[in-house]
Amino acid sequence: MSTENTTTSTGLDEQRLARWLDAQGLPGGGGDLVVTALQGGSQNQLYELRAGETRLVLRAAPGHASPERAERMLREYQLVRALAGTDVPHARVHAASTETDIAGQPFYVMDHVEGWSPMQGGWAAPFDTDTNARAGLATQLVDGIARLSKVDWRAAGLEGFGRPEGFHDRQVDRWLSFLDKYAFRELPGLQVTADWLRAHRPRAYTPGILHGDYQFANVMYAHGAPARLAAIVDWEMATIGDPLLDLGWALIAWGPEGDDMTHARYLDYTGMPSRDDLLEHYATVSGRGVEDIDYYVILARFKLGIVLEQSVARAAATGGDPKVARFDGIVLELIRKAAELTRSTTLK
Structure with missing residues (x-):
């Protein structure tokens, strides 16, 4: 050398x-x-x-x-x-x-983590064909953030890492302000969703570590069955906030309410456990209540739609980018489904 x-x-x-x-x-x-x-x-x-x-x-x-x-x-x-x-x-x-x-x-x-990512071609063997084993991937996904939510972030030296006070009070206006910087088209359902989120934000919550972009794309699994989460990755959106938002993020396109989402689902959900089963597992491991999960799913769809719209706007301004072409449909679907859930949820 x-x-x-x-x-x-x-x-x-x-x-x-x-x-x-x-x-x-x-x-x-x-x-x-x-x-x-x-x-x-x-x-x-x-x-x-x-x-x-x-x-x-x-x-x-x-x-x-x-x-x-x-x-x-x-x-x-x-x-x-x-x-x-x-x-x-x-x-x-x-x-x-x-x-x-x-x-x-x-x-x-x-x-270096020994394992595989669902973004490397979908489900790895045996999960590509064994749908019974595949169910464990979802349980492990939720288990990871349930464990994360229990970490004593102050004892871990993360005091001042985020601003947990007023976390939910800031969300809607912060992300609408972010959107204003590059907005170039109408997003049907955006205002309905924003108004609902303002009216239904949690009055209190227990702060914890928030990954901020929690989904199958940002985890790795160990090789072979049974399913075992090897590592959570891509932490650059992490902060101290409401960990339940990570759960809402993971369930953005979950059935049955999300079964008609064709753009936001980038993997085959066949064989996956029910949303209720995943909520029960999260609640058991984390000790947190999940009765208001619809709020967090709606907020996750609202936030992700706005974040991805930035890439759509940039592509539109520069003549298009094949890498983000599919984001166009995802954004519209996310905001539409967020608005639909505000109308059908039983949250008061």
């Missing part, structure tokens, strides 16, 4: 990286570092770092990221580091850097 600083085809300065790893006491500084760019559902930069039998992963914000986006990456590192010693499945983190001379952005290094 040459001693010159050189940025390779991976986009990393692997010489600087090797020296940095050595300084952190991590494998890879002895001349045997092999770096491979990874592909996945994330919009961030991911690289496998292999040194002998050791496999690590480097995670960095995309090269074009704003300072705010890069800061979220370091917040993510802080959050995952705080999970050490808990029973929440996650990839252990080792070290982070604010320097930009290695990856072009701040980054951190974590353990």
Whole structure:
């Protein structure tokens, strides 16, 4: 390995990286570092770092990221580091850097997780054909956030990580203000949903760690049956808020109420347990009440629709982007179904 600083085809300065790893006491500084760019559902930069039998992963914000986006990456590192010693499945983190001379952005290094993601081609064997085994994937999905909701975030050093006070009071106006920056079309059902959410926000809740984008796309499973959650990933939207929003997010397109959602379902739900069974499991593990779950499903659909609309608006302004073309239908479906649920829910 040459001693010159050189940025390779991976986009990393692997010489600087090797020296940095050595300084952190991590494998890879002895001349045997092999770096491979990874592909996945994330919009961030991911690289496998292999040194002998050791496999690590480097995670960095995309090269074009704003300072705010890069800061979220370091917040993510802080959050995952705080999970050490808990029973929440996650990839252990080792070290982070604010320097930009290695990856072009701040980054951190974590353990490589042995497992599979539903975004790597759908359900892996045997879950692709064994629908009885597949049911466990949903139970494990919900189990992960139930365990997360129980973490003592203050004891974990996350005081000041978020603003739990007034969390629900801020949601509607915050996200409508976000939408105002790029709104370019009417979203049928948006105002109905916003008005309902303002009128039905919880009067009290118990704050906890909120992943903020919790779904099958952001977890990894261990290989083989029975289903076992290997790690929750992509924590950059995490904060201290109402953990029940993660449950609403996971159930955004769940049946039977969500059975007609064709855009927001990117996986085959055949064989999945009922919503009531998942709610019961969450309540048992977390100790939290789930009687107001419709509020959280509606808020999750409202928020996700607005977030994805930003990509739709950007594509419309720049002549289209094939990667986000499908978001157009998802946004309209999410907002429509949020409004429909406000009319059919029994919440008073």
